[in-house]
Amino acid sequence: MMRRVLTLAVILAAMAGCASPEPDPLEPQQWGLPAVNLPEAWSKADGDGVVIAIVDTGVDTGHPDLKGKIVDGYDFVDGDQDPQDRNGHGTHVAGIAAAVTHNGLGIAGAAPGAKIMPVRVLGAVGSGDQATIVKGIVWAADNGAKVINLSLGETGLISRLLKGGALNPAILHAYSRGAVVVAAAGNEGTVKQPYKPATQVLVVGASDQQGKPAEFSNFGAEDAVSAPGVRIMSTLPTYPTPETRKNATGYGQLDGTSMAAPYVAGLAALLIGQGKTPDQTMRAIRQTARNPTKDLRLGLGVVDARAAVAR
Numbered sequence: 001m002m003r004r005v006l007t008l009a010v011i012l013a014a015m016a017g018c019a020s021p022e023p024d025p026l027e028p029q030q031w032g033l034p035a036v037n038l039p040e041a042w043s044k045a046d047g048d049g050v051v052i053a054i055v056d057t058g059v060d061t062g063h064p065d066l067k068g069k070i071v072d073g074y075d076f077v078d079g080d081q082d083p084q085d086r087n088g089h090g091t092h093v094a095g096i097a098a099a100v101t102h103n104g105l106g107i108a109g110a111a112p113g114a115k116i117m118p119v120r121v122l123g124a125v126g127s128g129d130q131a132t133i134v135k136g137i138v139w140a141a142d143n144g145a146k147v148i149n150l151s152l153g154e155t156g157l158i159s160r161l162l163k164g165g166a167l168n169p170a171i172l173h174a175y176s177r178g179a180v181v182v183a184a185a186g187n188e189g190t191v192k193q194p195y196k197p198a199t200q201v202l203v204v205g206a207s208d209q210q211g212k213p214a215e216f217s218n219f220g221a222e223d224a225v226s227a228p229g230v231r232i233m234s235t236l237p238t239y240p241t242p243e244t245r246k247n248a249t250g251y252g253q254l255d256g257t258s259m260a261a262p263y264v265a266g267l268a269a270l271l272i273g274q275g276k277t278p279d280q281t282m283r284a285i286r287q288t289a290r291n292p293t294k295d296l297r298l299g300l301g302v303v304d305a306r307a308a309v310a311r
Helices: 002-017 089-098 130-142 154-161 167-176 257-273 278-287 305-309
Strands: 051-056 115-120 147-150 180-184 202-207 225-228 232-235 251-254
Touching: 051 089, 051 130, 051 257, 089 115, 089 232, 089 251, 089 257, 115 130, 130 147, 130 167, 147 257, 167 180, 180 257, 180 278, 202 257, 202 278, 225 257, 257 278, 257 305, 278 305
Parallel strands: 051 115, 051 147, 147 180, 180 202, 202 225
Antiparallel strands: 232 251
16 A cells, blocks of 8 residues: 555656646737747746846735745845835836746746846835945845846936946946846937946847837947837736736736846846856847847847847
């Protein structure tokens, strides 16, 4: 009898290990995933264990589609170790980058195997200052983040922050620590070179469902790329915030270059998970971006995850 029980246990364990992934019910609404060929890239790379820092408004660390991915972060707004999102923006960004994928719940993340490091540098209304953001970038790099996402493009924030240029040395510090920094281009619909050309940063503009530049997306940054940023479905906090006053489902759509950047951050995690260096990662993303119409507003083009991981 004991032998029979043990055999049955082994069989059940084997069956569990071979169980097919459960589809995420909202993935059909995530038009951005197939637009940049991410599902096809997952067969070659999933970013296993790569830490993506979401330097933003914080993250809903208890969200059922995120909590399995969270590593220790920090709240530089309140000065404690509870980087809970009181706005909603950071939670949305985190889900795009690395939500738990194919668990039968919600959405799929761009990097199914990656981890999420929540670093809160923006307050409940989504605003912040240079000094706090610099601290967040440096802390993330010094505490193991290999990708750092800066979705700071909302309401002209990036333009105000960069007047003093303090973010450039912080980004260079992160690069020196082996991290790829991905930054949203901003949403004023104008030509901008937000960072000094020598700064090692991947600037990301937003594209729409037709692969065209989103009307609100800034452009003109050196060696920038584009990614989906219109009507992007992702996670939202499961409690009241400015982004969830009329939506308590834990999911919703937002527009912005802030939504485009984490697609590229997720792709960077896939490449780093393959063993690529920051230089190799940025080069692969830039050299495989697609811009068949040579539209300057797309920069080098819309990123192509399948082509990038195959390099």
